[in-house]
Amino acid sequence: MTAIDLTLATPACRGCPIRHRAVCATCEPSELSRLEGMKSYRSWSAGQTIVMEGAELDFAASIVTGCATLTRSMEDGRVQMVGLLMPSDFIGRPGRAQAPYEVVAATDVTLCMFDRLGFERLLAETPHLSTRLLEMSLDEIDAAREWMLLLGRKTAREKVATLLSIILRRAATGKTPLRAELPITREAMASYLGLTIETVSRQMTLLRKDGVISMAGARTVLCDDLAALMAEAGDDADGDVIS
Template sequence: MNEILNLSIGCENCPIQHRAVCARCDAGELEQLEAIKYYRSFEAGQTVIWSGDRMEFVGSVVSGIASLTQTMEDGRTQMVGLLLPSDFVGRPGRESASYDVVATTDLVMCCFRRKPFEKMISETPHVAQRLLEMTLDELDAAREWMLVLGRKTAREKIASLLSIIGRRDASLKLEGISGKMVFDLPLTREAMADYLGLTLETVSRQMSALKRDGVIELEGKRHVTVPSFQRLLDEAGDDSDGGLMA
């Protein structure tokens, strides 16, 4: 059920306030944004926007996970972005969507009507500057992913994905990323395959292999325990140190 929520949650209580596109805004700017914003929620599996559709809004993921995917005529699909809470959806200055946006889990979005938002971009530097920062971060992530897609083996691809999800999960829970790590996979095997440029069978096989080799432990299909994060990083082929945070 796709629902436009009437309750207008105030920006001051917003859980993504400090990381979203509005992070730099002062009180007056937030007020302007409040005037053009509304919330929408989507169920897991629902499509938020179809590629090619006219975009009526841009916005931020408040909770849940969405994916950006591209599909070829014959059905081959590639996920080109994983949108987590605080990530921005949509492109100011563009009429129609370039990718399918699909809710991977239940999802809540904070939407801004596109036209007034574009006006704000051109008038208030705080929004444009924050959006620039976020876009540069996404570009880095996309390029990182190009290395994964172009040069890593299936096993390394899986380990890379697990380390990304684990790292993000730890930062949400404000945990360190040393030693043991436990999290739930928010993706089906098929979604993992679409992200990694593999088939779901290969994903399944490599998950089994990593389990067999003690790199991960599985309870059910989705609950993952990583005994040693460093070991996982080694399997991913990433530069060794892993940028350990204190």
């Protein structure tokens, strides 16, 4: 199970609300129509499990709307989120039918789904498609490793600042103050950051009191100075990640 950005700026795959940059940008018409023929849509409401940990996985899919999470859990109930999927991200694992993580709808979610075997067949017959998927999964590895730095070495404050800055940059409209609706609960944030909900809540309160962010209700973050927030995040470079 991987989260891969399939976003496409070109209208190559016009009939589909997902923008398959990677897949479609270099596709020939015949390939496009095969993709078209394979796809179908399905929706889940917030909180529902899309794929259970260890279950059979007979499709590949892109997220059309909403937000889903990948989690790995331990016997005693401890849970770690290992991926946060946003629109245009990819679910599925060519070459393997089993899901190593649980996939849960964080908000209401609609997926554009492809039959797994058909997708794999297309993959095998379309070299640039697997090349592009390779590039994307390499990005995914980088993102996971960036996250390992966060989990292993960052303080709670830095962790929360990192997540908020990522969400704010994703939602960036350009005009200040930057404003974003948090797509996930405190629990999901804590799960992603390797913290407890209480710690997340406290750190958000502190960041607010220190004037780094402000909030409109519990789920909307505002930020006048993204640079200040990113400084709190402790990132040396740009720091992209997530997905």
